[in-house]
């Protein structure tokens with residue numbers, strides 16, 4: 001089997017004595033779409049915080065390997081923008097777009113490219129970038145609203161815009177926290193299809209509560225169940241669903 | 257794939273034709289027409305702006321540059337600096353050192369040393385004063401000294417991710433500490449009297465109307481140039497990132513931008529330019545002392561911006577002129593009331609006109625439209641037939 005692109009081993013993180021992440025092991029393989037589920041407070045978002053440099057683990061290692069040949073990079077040593085530049089992008093649980101900017105500008109600011117002060121001063125869009133922006137706008141179905149202030153979009157549209165922003169930066173790894181929250185059933189389904197279409201080109205981790213959605217995107221792939229900061233079990237959707245432990249901590253309590 | 261040419265928000269035209277006109281007409285009027293009228297019309301002509309008026313406008317122009325900097329930081333980047341007057345005053349001091357040396361032997365003590373040094377018993381000019389005999393050096397120092405201080409302060413503050421109120425308090429502490437330092441005689445910059453009694457600049461007599469007219473023109477040109485520079489900055493992708501940092505720094509950080517570096521760049525640039533404005537201010541008012549760097553001065557500049565309209569480039573200019581014109585009037589009519597007027601103005605604007613003076617036309621238009629519409633209501637609303 002290929003080398004994992006993301007590898008977290010024995011990771012723990014404590015907040016004021018509370019173990020938010022507890023001896024967690026997690027391996028993501030290139031091109032995989034992994035779904036992570038778990039009850040509220042299980043540590044899913046905190047795990048993303050550790051992966052993206054927003055927080056540092058107390059113990060354990062988090063490594064990123066661009067390819068089989070490249071040496072693994074220790075992510076715990078890097079900050080948010082350094083990790084993003086490696087190709088790890090994150091969508092936040094609460095949609096975070098630039099509310100005062102147009103949809104189009106939101107995407108322009110996210111486009112892959114140099115991030116320095118002087119590059120931003122003298123930045124001009126070239127024609128490939130314009131085409132890329134048009135394609136992205138189409139993909140997230142916001143062509144007609146390209147000039148809208150992002151703050152005026154519906155909750156679901158903001159989610160889509162943020163996914164678009166993520167894709168604009170052409171990351172290798174996508175960390176997507178609750179993309180379907182606040183969406184209608186139809187929008188949720190379309191989001192699922194979008195994520196499935198990205199499988200293979202990107203390595204993706206999706207955190208979700210909505211079981212219909214999880215079932216849709218797991219599509220034969222692995223589902224990881226997080227509970228009290230650690231992995232409770234891992235497997236295909238059906239296996240996980242029928243696991244009595246999982247039922248006890250999670251499924252038994254309903255969808256949300 | 258040939259997409260229709262779309263108007264990209266990131267690269268709009270710098271100015272439309274109307275905007276060019278709106279920029280050039282007042283600029284030419286102020287920088288060219290007024291000085292010509294002042295120079296060539298007979299003294300009793302009612303069209304002739306007085307020497308006093310030009311001098312006052314020149315001072316306002318340097319204040320407007322200070323205000324533009326406050327707004328670039330506060331309105332665009334989300335950093336409320338309560339220490340911008342410090343950079344203004346530092347530029348003023350750097351240039352004031354040059355002006356002081358240019359007095360030569362014409363001071364009260366007929367010495368090569370500045371008067372206050374003679375008074376304090378200095379035997380020779382301190383070595384770090386020597387280069388300030390040079391005009392270019394002093395001008396460069398007016399840019400570099402504030403810039404350098406901003407760099408050190410900003411580097412420490414932004415790297416440690418100090419934000420919001422904490423940062424505001426720190427900037428205020430910085431300017432307060434500097435003022436205390438400059439108030440001391442043994443700090444070497446003239447104590448609470450500062451520098452004054454300047455005689456000449458570039459060989460020209462500072463008391464002559466000609467020299468003062470040129471200083472006025474230089475101030476207006478500086479203001480126009482800074483306005484264009486900041487306009488360019490805020491229109492570029494860089495400017496969009498500034499506003500994105502203001503609205504959601506995290507998203508910018510997680511989009512791969514080192515936001516601390518962006519903040520540092522703006523902070524340093526603004527400090528340097530503000531210093532230059534301070535350098536032009538000093539020969540026009542004829543004095544620089546530590547009261548120019550007290551926290552009150554910085555807070556006043558924030559009030560100008562709030563009154564004029566934060567987050568626009570026109571607002572700070574209007575605000576600086578309006579509030580200072582009001583101050584000129586109030587300090588003559590009712591000096592003891594000025595601080596109350598200033599405070600009342602600030603509270604009034606925040607509560608009643610959050611967009612500042614620049615938002616007034618739109619507000620009025622909306623108000624008139626509402627009046628019209630409410631007149632229509634009885635007709636439009638079928639459930640409530642008009643009596």
Ligand SMILES: Nc1ncnc2c1ncn2[C@@H]1O[C@H](COP(=O)(O)OP(=O)(O)OP(=O)(O)O)[C@@H](O)[C@H]1O
Nearest residue numbers: 015016020038039040041042043044045046047093
């Ligand atoms: N910065 C922090 N400071 C203190 N406690 C934190 C911090 N971040 C996370 N926690 C705690 O860690 C636990 C896990 O939170 P986390 O947000 O990761 O859960 P989650 O699995 O994403 O839940 P949800 O499904 O509700 O989003 C919570 O109890 C939370 O209070």
Ligand SMILES: [Mg+2]
Nearest residue numbers: 044045046093
């Ligand atoms: Mg969460």
